[in-house]
Amino acid sequence: MSNRPGFLNFSLKRILHNEQSLLDQARIKLLYYGLIFVMVSMLLLLASVNYRSQPAIVISSTVLLISVAGMFKYLTYKPDWATISHGMLIIGTLINLENVFITLQDVNMITVQIVTLIVLFSFYMLGHKWGIFYSLANLLPVLSFFVLQYETSYIINFKPEKIEQSTVIICVFANFLLTIYLISHFYHAFVMSMRQLRNVGDEQSQLNxxxxxxxxxxxxxxxxxxxxxxxxxxxxxxxxxxxxxxxxxxxxxxxxxxxxxxxxxxxxxxxxxxxxxxxxxxxxxIESGKVSFESIRINLPELLNNICGGFTLKAEEKGLLFKLDIDSRLRNKVFFGDPTRITQIIFNLVSNAIKFTQQGNVWVRATCIEDRHNTSTVLFSVKDTGIGIAPNNLEAIFEPFAQENITVTRQYGGTGLGLAIVKRLLELQGLQLNVNSKPGVGSEFSFQMQFDVSTEVAEPVETPNPVPDANDLSHLQVLIAEDNMVNVMLMKKLLSKWKIVPTIAENGALAVQKLQYGNFDIVLMDLQMPVMDGFEAAREIRKLADPKKSGTPIIALTASALFDIQEQVYASGMNNYVSKPFKPEDLFEKMQNLVSVAS
Missing domain, CATH: 1.10.287 (Helix Hairpins)
Structure with missing residues (x-):
């Protein structure tokens, strides 16, 4: 309700508003017209009993009239129907019991009507719990009066008053009208509520x-x-x-x-x-929720050295002191985790630290803060002496495509996705990224990660030669299925470094045909080709009658980034895949492994 009605308000429209339910509006209307009807009835009754000189009934009727008038005024000022209903029922109960035990010392038709009205009114207005309460508060005393009157001839030191026929007629007539109005009013409200419920159901169905x-x-x-x-x-x-x-x-x-x-x-x-x-x-x-985490064996110190090794030259070019500090307790242990995601997180944090640091230092630390028999908790920290972050911008830097401010974006560039990716990758693992930063002083990003630890001792792994021996794969017969002439030229030049002369098929159908009539040790299959794509070609190859040809190893070469590309590759029967652009040594290693297994 936008405007509260004034104290002098007597209008029903001023106390009804759309925020009230249909049932509440029906209750308010019932009280409004019901109180008016009771006041008129009380005035008629007072005129009748006063004329007959019945002081006890005059007093109770006057009290009831004044109470009803007060509640009517309260209703038009503040439509608190529950409080008014309680007040009406309490007054009605007291007057009813006073009439039964003192004024009339009898149970007559008027008493029965009042009890009936109280029962109906309490259930309709206040619900089941209060309906039971007020019903018992009236019925039990009346029944007790019947028992007392029957067993002991109920007598008190007060002469009961006799009700004239005219008074009985007024009371009975008024009670009948109130009962009819009460039932008809709530029946109408019930019907309207059912219609409204049906309409709401229809609207809900449409909304669904x-x-x-x-x-x-x-x-x-x-x-x-x-x-x-x-x-x-x-x-x-x-x-x-x-x-x-x-x-x-x-x-x-x-x-x-x-x-x-x-x-x-x-x-x-x-x-x-x-x-x-x-x-x-x-x-x-990540936003699509299609990220899965591996748990494979990793040598954590070696992984960190590989991640940070590429940043050393970049830091030196900017004149920065770059230092990697690895806790000695982390060495010679076999951890289980996801090296790809760890690399992604550390890479982004270190990349940001170097980007936003013009002079000073960048430190990367890995500290074992809890070491148990089968688990270790590692604290990773990346600290710099860069531009820092203002306290009111600490939340903004984790929003996608956002940096601290437009000046930072223009000066340093970038997509603003690095920290958003880091934060979400950690959150998906139930971890938290902590930030401690002061503008002009520097920033420190840290997080804790728990690893399962093997009881085995980690063996140092030799770094493979980035330029493979050119004669290692010279004996292989390689079929390349590729429609892009630039990529064909690139693959020819690359394979020539390994003394390989490949056969080219411009689409998947030709690849199947060439493999069917030729002998090849391995197939490098592009996925998006005309006539027949790489997936269908792989499936057709696996159906060939010759088991040697149908079992030829296939490596997918793709520039696609669909989330389920790996599953599609393996489902079509291919053995492995390399994402373009790829490192020559990666392709070399996968070709060598597959050919050695096949042989």
């Missing part, structure tokens, strides 16, 4: 249908977004594959120092663009 349609549209939109990101990813990553691949090939040809510097810049720029694309795709994957 609209909600279902909206959810369907949202699912289609989400699917379309994923497809769009996948398509855009493929279109961006395909030329990037050529740029990075050609750059790697040129770097493998021992270029002059000035050429190497230019190639390093080219590779860095392409890798930076790839990192931005991957950030967007990773965040979309």
């Amino acid at each position: 249908n609209k909600l279902e349609m909206a959810m369907h549209k949202a699912e289609k939109s989400s699917h379309a977004k994923s497809e769009f990101l996948s398509t855009m990813s493929h279109e961006i990553r395909t030329p990037l594959n050529a740029v990075i691949g050609m750059t790697n090939l040129l770097l493998m040809n021992q270029p002059r120092q000035d050429q190497k510097e230019n190639l390093d810049i080219l590779k860095f720029s392409a890798s930076n663009l790839l990192s931005i694309v991957n950030d967007v795709l990773d965040f979309n994957k």
Whole structure:
């Protein structure tokens, strides 16, 4: 109700409003008209009994009239129907019992009508609990009076008054009218409530249908977004594959120092663009709830050295002191965790620390804060002496596509997804990222992670030679299914480093045909091709009658970023996959492993 009615209000419309339920409005209307009717009845009754000189009835009727008038005024000022109902029932009960035990010392038709009215009124107005209470408060004393009158001839030191016929007529007539009005009023309210309930049900059904349609549209939109990101990813990553691949090939040809510097810049720029694309795709994957976490054996110190090793040169270029500090208790242990997600988290934190630090230091620490027989809790910390973060911006930096302010974005660049990805990856594991930062002093990001620990001792793993021996795969017969001529040229140049002369098939159908009539040790299969895509081609190869040909190892080469690409690859019968752009040593290792298993 927007405007509260004044004390002098007597209008029903002023105390009704849309916020009240249909039942509450019916209760208020019943009280409003019912109190008016009771006041008129009391005036008629007072005129009758006063004329007959019946002082006890005059007093009780006057008290009732004054009480009803007061409650009517209270109702028109503040429509507190529950309080007024309690007041009416208490007064009605007291007057009823006073008439039975003192004034009349008898139970007559009027008494029965009053009890009936109280029972109906209490249930309709206040519900089951209070209905039982007020019903028993009236019925039990009346029944007790019957027993006393029957057993002991109830007598008190007060002469009962006799009610004249005219008074009886007024009371009976008024009680009947009140009873009829009460029942008809609530019957009407019940019918209206049922209609309203049916209308609400119909509206709810319509809303459910609209909600279902909206959810369907949202699912289609989400699917379309994923497809769009996948398509855009493929279109961006395909030329990037050529740029990075050609750059790697040129770097493998021992270029002059000035050429190497230019190639390093080219590779860095392409890798930076790839990192931005991957950030967007990773965040979309996280937001879609399609992230799974592995639990595989990892050598934590070695993993941290590999992550931070690539940042040493970048820190030196900016004149920063970069230091990695690993707790000695973490060495020579076999941990179980997800190296990909740990790498993603630490990489983003260190990358940010170096980006936003112009001078000073960047520290990366891994400290064992709890070491048990089968578990270890490690505190990871990345601290810098960079620009820091204002306290009122600490929440904003974790929002996707957001940085501390527009000045930071313009000066330092970036997508603003790094910290959002870190925070959500940790939250999905039930972990919390803590931030301690002061503007102009620096920032420290830290989190705790618990690992299962094996009782075995970790063996140091030798770092593989980034440039594989060119003669290792020279004996292989390789079939490449690829429709993009730039990628074909790139693959030919790359495989020539390993003394491999591949056979090319421009689509999946030709790949199946060439494999059926030729002998190949391995197939490198692009997934998006005309005529027949890589998935269908792999399924057709697995159906070949010759078991040697149908069992040929297949590696998928894809620039796609669909969330379920790995499942689709394995479901179609392929053995492994490499995402474009890829590192030559990754492809070399997977080819070597699959061929050695097949042989």
